[in-house]
Amino acid sequence: MSAFVWLTIMTALRILGRNRMRAGLTMLGIVIGVAAVIAMVSIGEGAKRAVQAQIATMGTNVIIIFPGVTSASGVRGSQGSAVTLTVSDALELKKRIPLLADTGWTRRDVMQIVYGNKNWNGPINGISPSYLTIRDWSFTSGGPFTQTDLDSAARVALIGQTIVENLFESGEEPVGAVIRIKNVPFRVIGVLAPKGQSAQGSDQDDVIFIPFSTAERKVFGTSFIGSVGAMFGSTEQVEDLPMAVEQIREVLRGRHRLQTEQNDDFTIRTQVDIGKVQEGTSETLTMMLFAIASVSLLVGGIGIMNILLVSVTERTREIGVRMAVGAKRRHIMMQFLIEAMTLSLVGGALGIVLGVAGAKLTTVIAGWPTIISGDVIVIAFFFSLVVGLFFGLYPANKAARLNPIEALRYE
Amino acid sequence: MSPLIECEDVWKIYQVGDVEVQALRGLSLTIEQGEFVAIMGSSGSGKSTLMNILGCLDQPTKGHYRLNGVEVGGLRPDDLAGIRNQQIGFVFQSFNLIPRTSALENAQLPLFYRGLSIKEQRTQAAAALGRVGLHGREDHYPTQLSGGQQQRVAIARALVTSPSLLLADEPTGNLDTQSSREIMAILEALNRDEGITIILVTHEVDVAAYAAREIVIKDGQILSDRRTKARPPSSPVEG
Ligand SMILES: Nc1ncnc2c1ncn2[C@@H]1O[C@H](COP(=O)(O)OP(=O)(O)OP(=O)(O)O)[C@@H](O)[C@H]1O
Ligand SMILES: [Mg+2]
Numbered sequence: 001m002s003a004f005v006w007l008t009i010m011t012a013l014r015i016l017g018r019n020r021m022r023a024g025l026t027m028l029g030i031v032i033g034v035a036a037v038i039a040m041v042s043i044g045e046g047a048k049r050a051v052q053a054q055i056a057t058m059g060t061n062v063i064i065i066f067p068g069v070t071s072a073s074g075v076r077g078s079q080g081s082a083v084t085l086t087v088s089d090a091l092e093l094k095k096r097i098p099l100l101a102d103t104g105w106t107r108r109d110v111m112q113i114v115y116g117n118k119n120w121n122g123p124i125n126g127i128s129p130s131y132l133t134i135r136d137w138s139f140t141s142g143g144p145f146t147q148t149d150l151d152s153a154a155r156v157a158l159i160g161q162t163i164v165e166n167l168f169e170s171g172e173e174p175v176g177a178v179i180r181i182k183n184v185p186f187r188v189i190g191v192l193a194p195k196g197q198s199a200q201g202s203d204q205d206d207v208i209f210i211p212f213s214t215a216e217r218k219v220f221g222t223s224f225i226g227s228v229g230a231m232f233g234s235t236e237q238v239e240d241l242p243m244a245v246e247q248i249r250e251v252l253r254g255r256h257r258l259q260t261e262q263n264d265d266f267t268i269r270t271q272v273d274i275g276k277v278q279e280g281t282s283e284t285l286t287m288m289l290f291a292i293a294s295v296s297l298l299v300g301g302i303g304i305m306n307i308l309l310v311s312v313t314e315r316t317r318e319i320g321v322r323m324a325v326g327a328k329r330r331h332i333m334m335q336f337l338i339e340a341m342t343l344s345l346v347g348g349a350l351g352i353v354l355g356v357a358g359a360k361l362t363t364v365i366a367g368w369p370t371i372i373s374g375d376v377i378v379i380a381f382f383f384s385l386v387v388g389l390f391f392g393l394y395p396a397n398k399a400a401r402l403n404p405i406e407a408l409r410y411e
Numbered sequence: 412m413s414p415l416i417e418c419e420d421v422w423k424i425y426q427v428g429d430v431e432v433q434a435l436r437g438l439s440l441t442i443e444q445g446e447f448v449a450i451m452g453s454s455g456s457g458k459s460t461l462m463n464i465l466g467c468l469d470q471p472t473k474g475h476y477r478l479n480g481v482e483v484g485g486l487r488p489d490d491l492a493g494i495r496n497q498q499i500g501f502v503f504q505s506f507n508l509i510p511r512t513s514a515l516e517n518a519q520l521p522l523f524y525r526g527l528s529i530k531e532q533r534t535q536a537a538a539a540l541g542r543v544g545l546h547g548r549e550d551h552y553p554t555q556l557s558g559g560q561q562q563r564v565a566i567a568r569a570l571v572t573s574p575s576l577l578l579a580d581e582p583t584g585n586l587d588t589q590s591s592r593e594i595m596a597i598l599e600a601l602n603r604d605e606g607i608t609i610i611l612v613t614h615e616v617d618v619a620a621y622a623a624r625e626i627v628i629k630d631g632q633i634l635s636d637r638r639t640k641a642r643p644p645s646s647p648v649e650g
Binding site: 002003004006007018317318320321322323324325326327328329330331404405408 | 463466468469488489496497507509510520523526527529572
């Protein structure tokens with residue numbers, strides 16, 4: 001760095017140090033703006049990461065097919081009385097679409113579960129064995145169904161953590177116990193590892209799995225034999241998802257004999273779609289942050305401009321002297337720009353410290369996860385620099401255009 | 412070799428509202444390298460106006476001003492700044508030191524715009540302060556110095572670049588007799604020992620007496636121009 005720039009920075013810092021109160025008040029806008037942005041981005045990032053983790057609990061590259069029409073927001077529309085998805089649909093998909101690594105299906109109903117003197121109303125899911133792999137369920141004890149269980153419609157159940165908590169005493173081993181679902185005795189053969197909340201906010205651990213065949217024949221009643229509540233598929237690669245969706249649509253429309261003008265009588269969602277809904281939410285948040293950041297940086301910038309104009313007036317004579325001893329316009333420009341940038345950078349740095357502290361405090365006090373990214377700190381720093389430069393330009397230019405004689409004579 | 416200063420029919424006209432003020436009216440003047448000139452004249456006669464033009468802070472409305480053979484009229488502000496930095500030193504009546512800035516840094520100021528290393532700037536500024544008898548006062552702030560000492564810092568600032576021309580507009584105007592004598596002794600020595608051309612404006616006859624040539628200005632024109640001492644040796648003694 002040239003001696004000139006270096007000495008000018010030192011001078012700027014000394015002037016700031018001399019007018020600490022004034023400098024502090026001037027920087028306040030930038031400090032608050034940068035701090036707010038850092039804190040909020042950190043909280044937003046933390047929330048986003050948490051949602052991503054939830055979406056990941058769905059499984060890997062999962063495709064979900066519901067009967068009926070579902071609006072984009074995930075709210076079910078009128079489903080009609082027709083049963084639109086069946087086990088044979090699922091088997092056909094598996095046969096016709098090589099892109100699908102696996103397909104599975106479920107049908108669910110909320111029913112009373114009794115164990116000893118305790119009871120609980122929980123969702124009973126009749127599932128195909130492949131469902132467990134597609135949705136990445138693992139076990140804390142026991143294990144999954146076997147094909148024999150499915151073939152023989154065995155009365156065996158897998159239960160989630162919420163069920164365990166509500167039916168069993170702590171420390172009691174659920175595996176091997178016999179629970180009654182709609183008065184039918186079932187032996188617990190596995191306890192599912194917890195997944196926590198789903199992206200939509202429901203408790204994924206409040207769940208009981210039984211073989212699909214058992215559910216059909218012994219629990220749900222015989223109406224709609226072969227119909228399923230939802231089908232699942234998965235692909236090896238994320239990139240294959242859109243293609244697989246198109247192929248599924250084609251196969252199902254063919255099987256359901258839908259004419260070209262007729263709408264689908266089913267809805268296909270992928271894990272990526274669900275992620276996108278969440279991303280939309282965080283985009284709104286980002287826009288809001290951007291608005292806050294712009295306003296506070298603008299206010300901060302105007303504060304800097306104001307104080308520099310005062311400074312130029314106060315130091316008119318000094319500017320005259322500098323010009324008399326040979327300062328060129330760019331030297332005077334640089335001096336005031338460097339002062340402006342020093343102000344905004346010190347403000348930005350204070351803002352970063354305050355913002356990081358604020359984010360950490362939020363985690364400690366409110367328990368929200370926060371993620372402080374290096375990017376946002378770099379961007380905040382860069383923006384404070386730009387603000388200093390931009391709002392310093394006018395005062396700096398004003399100083400540089402002073403007439404040396406008039407400046408020297410200024411009282 | 413061309414003379415250091417050549418003014419040829421120089422006019423300076425200020426337009427104040429509808430009124431035209433003719434501060435300089437066709438003034439012609441030649442000053443050789445190494446001269447010590449005092450400019451006198453009543454208030455408002457145009458002395459400061461002339462000094463500003465000679466110091467390249469201002470430009471004539473009409474006429475020619477050549478410094479070291481170079482026509483100054485028509486140069487851009489940054490070119491003028493370059494000339495001031497390289498060739499001219501100023502001493503003002505009101506010292507014009509930068510407040511809350513040490514004597515050393517004040518003396519350093521012209522070098523600041525020369526791209527020298529910080530170390531070199533400091534060394535040269537300290538040497539300049541030494542030449543005006545302020546050794547050991549480098550870290551003093553203007554408020555910690557007497558008027559005479561402040562003016563000496565200003566002289567150090569003017570000569571730190573080894574200028575060929577030193578312009579002093581009423582340098583003793585704000586000083587008592589004793590300090591005035593000290594300042595004049597320094598200027599005289601600079602002229603005698605280092606051959607720096609000095610032009611000084613003063614209202615005081617005993618201050619003007621230090622110079623070898625006395626020019627009186629009236630209404631923007633030269634009223635009289637006379638040599639009061641024999642010319643100093645033309646080859647300066649190297650310090
Ligand atoms: N910027 C200006 N605008 C208008 N008129 C000016 C300006 N500067 C100087 N003048 C006029 O020019 C004339 C000469 O002024 P100048 O300052 O050169 O006088 P001076 O000889 O230095 O006087 P003093 O001894 O009081 O310092 C005066 O009439 C003054 O009013
Ligand atoms: Mg004057």
